[in-house]
Amino acid sequence: MKTKKKIVDTTLRDGEQCPGIVFGTEDKIRLGLLLDELGVYEIEAGCVDVHSSDMQYIDKLMGQKKNAKVSLWSRMRQEDVETACLLQPDLIHIGVPVSYVQIYSKLNKNKVWVQREIKSCLEIANNYSMPVTVGLEDATRADIGFILSLVRQLYSMGVKTVRIADTVGTVTPERGAQIIKEIHNAIEELTIEIHEHNDLGMAIANSILMAKAGGEMIDCTLLGLGERVGNCNLYDFVRATETIFDCGVDKKKIQGVEQELIDILQRGVG
Numbered sequence: 121m122k123t124k125k126k127i128v129d130t131t132l133r134d135g136e137q138c139p140g141i142v143f144g145t146e147d148k149i150r151l152g153l154l155l156d157e158l159g160v161y162e163i164e165a166g167c168v169d170v171h172s173s174d175m176q177y178i179d180k181l182m183g184q185k186k187n188a189k190v191s192l193w194s195r196m197r198q199e200d201v202e203t204a205c206l207l208q209p210d211l212i213h214i215g216v217p218v219s220y221v222q223i224y225s226k227l228n229k230n231k232v233w234v235q236r237e238i239k240s241c242l243e244i245a246n247n248y249s250m251p252v253t254v255g256l257e258d259a260t261r262a263d264i265g266f267i268l269s270l271v272r273q274l275y276s277m278g279v280k281t282v283r284i285a286d287t288v289g290t291v292t293p294e295r296g297a298q299i300i301k302e303i304h305n306a307i308e309e310l311t312i313e314i315h316e317h318n319d320l321g322m323a324i325a326n327s328i329l330m331a332k333a334g335g336e337m338i339d340c341t342l343l344g345l346g347e348r349v350g351n352c353n354l355y356d357f358v359r360a361t362e363t364i365f366d367c368g369v370d371k372k373k374i375q376g377v378e379q380e381l382i383d384i385l386q387r388g389v390g
Contacts, residue, residue, distance in 0.1 A: 162190075
């Protein structure tokens with residue numbers, strides 16, 4: 121019997137972070153509705169800290185989509201979280217730095233600051249009755265003890281889903297699977313989302329093994345588009361796992377949507 125998994129498509133967010141790619145408003149609505157028809161569980165439709173001044177398409181997408189949830193990505197900043205809530209998607213995703221490289225070297229902060237800031241952000245979302253998923257940025261290079269401590273805090277505050285982000289695409293399938301198992305063993309009720317980058321060509325392999333280890337939601341993009349060399353390719357993941365997972369996505373229709381994306385990109389170049 122196949123295991124049910126949920127696909128989160130982030131073409132409109134992470135895909136647009138691919139160098140040279142900018143989607144127009146109508147293109148975002150068109151792609152979002154096509155992804156909805158495909159059967160993806162969630163469409164990550166944008167990033168409030170980058171395109172906050174041009175987000176009118178969210179309201180149109182929310183009004184026309186039929187089944188998929190629409191989410192917005194937000195930095196762990198109170199003003200960004202409030203902006204995301206005011207746009208009224210189905211849920212927001214808050215990115216939280218968890219590796220020491222990001223916390224200490226990049227941000228010049230500490231773990232206490234991280235715990236305090238995410239608490240404040242979650243309180244704002246709760247005030248708007250907005251469902252939240254929390255992304256653990258650079259989780260595959262982070263201290264597992266800190267991750268487990270943080271997810272326990274998040275769960276106690278009502279967070280039911282956390283995203284494990286291989287932000288620089290350097291984890292191995294075995295290590296990725298082990299991280300998922302350790303989190304799952306710590307809080308069995310927690311839903312784990314997988315977000316893989318393809319810097320070493322391992323995004324699909326990592327996603328498969330991490331999903332087999334207990335990850336319930338898998339982030340993908342059309343054509344594997346994404347920051348730097350890309351993300352987990354939607355078609356390839358669904359094709360590679362069709363005998364073991366039921367992702368709820370019509371594989372036969374994916375390539376048609378990919379062609380729509382190619383046409384959009386070609387028009388942009390022209």
